[in-house]
Amino acid sequence: MKTTYETLTDSARYISDAINSDSPVIAIVLGSGLGDFAERAEGKIVIPYKDIPHFPVSTVKGHRGVLVYGRVSDVPVLMMQGRFHFYEGYSMDEVAYPVRVFARLGIKKLFLSNAAGCINKDWNVGDLMLIKDHIKLVMDSPSRSLDDDAIGPRFFDMSDAYSKSARSMVKEIAKAQGLALREGVYMFFSGPNFETPAEINAARILGADAAGMSTVPEAIAASQMGMETLGISLMTNMAAGILEKKLDHKEVLEEGEKAKERFSSLLEGIIKRWSEFSD
Ligand code: HPA
Numbered sequence: 001m002k003t004t005y006e007t008l009t010d011s012a013r014y015i016s017d018a019i020n021s022d023s024p025v026i027a028i029v030l031g032s033g034l035g036d037f038a039e040r041a042e043g044k045i046v047i048p049y050k051d052i053p054h055f056p057v058s059t060v061k062g063h064r065g066v067l068v069y070g071r072v073s074d075v076p077v078l079m080m081q082g083r084f085h086f087y088e089g090y091s092m093d094e095v096a097y098p099v100r101v102f103a104r105l106g107i108k109k110l111f112l113s114n115a116a117g118c119i120n121k122d123w124n125v126g127d128l129m130l131i132k133d134h135i136k137l138v139m140d141s142p143s144r145s146l147d148d149d150a151i152g153p154r155f156f157d158m159s160d161a162y163s164k165s166a167r168s169m170v171k172e173i174a175k176a177q178g179l180a181l182r183e184g185v186y187m188f189f190s191g192p193n194f195e196t197p198a199e200i201n202a203a204r205i206l207g208a209d210a211a212g213m214s215t216v217p218e219a220i221a222a223s224q225m226g227m228e229t230l231g232i233s234l235m236t237n238m239a240a241g242i243l244e245k246k247l248d249h250k251e252v253l254e255e256g257e258k259a260k261e262r263f264s265s266l267l268e269g270i271i272k273r274w275s276e277f278s279d
Contacts, residue, residue, distance in 0.1 A: 032115035032256035041070025096142035096221035117239035131231035184209030197241020
């Protein structure tokens with residue numbers, strides 16, 4: 001599958017019909033720790049990815065693959081329950097496709113969340129990190145070979161990819177909730193293997209605070225299409241080589257479960273404020 005303006009229009013039209021032509025204000029990608037967040041929505045409409053024309057099809061068993069539309073704090077939001085990862089074999093173009101559809105639907109704000117390995121030795125497992133910026137050394141991009149001004153400019157700015165003004169708002173909300181929030185740099189790794197200790201060392205020297213296998217392709221597509229983006233990472237484990245123990249996916253899932261309440265309250269606060277807020 002290759003993204004074109006026409007495929008985006010088809011997909012967006014299907015979703016728009018399914019939600020009775022409502023206008024969601026924020027699109028949200030629910031990562032580890034937020035999987036159940038969609039249950040908080042009122043007036044839910046669930047749209048399986050497999051029903052949306054041109055949407056990538058989820059092949060992973062037990063993997064949730066639905067869009068959930070509904071109101072959270074009375075704000076209409078469109079949520080992805082289950083995302084596409086590069087390590088699953090999708091192209092970068094496919095990984096970023098849903099975000100491009102959200103932009104085509106007219107949604108201007110994107111919230112991305114994920115589980116990440118903590119590179120910063122002064123931080124701890126369970127910490128939440130507001131993404132300030134990212135590093136991607138993987139030599140591929142969701143915008144590679146996409147050249148259509150109707151979708152977005154070929155060359156585009158990434159200097160405020162994670163909106164500075166929206167980040168200030170998030171910091172205020174966290175403070176009001178008495179919630180500790182870190183801020184730092186997320187580095188994209190292709191996975192599915194966890195990184196080596198030497199890779200994590202190199203990442204730290206380069207200025208990264210967290211390592212993960214998602215979010216960056218989506219943030220790049222969002223920048224190209226003019227969306228304002230926020231991202232938050234949950235530190236589910238110390239990254240490779242920091243502790244004398246092996247990394248285990250089970251730990252990632254367990255920490256996600258533990259952080260559920262905290263992370264959900266913060267996101268709810270963000271939805272309420274961000275919907276009223278513009279630069
Ligand atoms: N590395 C990459 N991605 C991750 C990690 C990690 O240590 N933990 C959770 N997602």
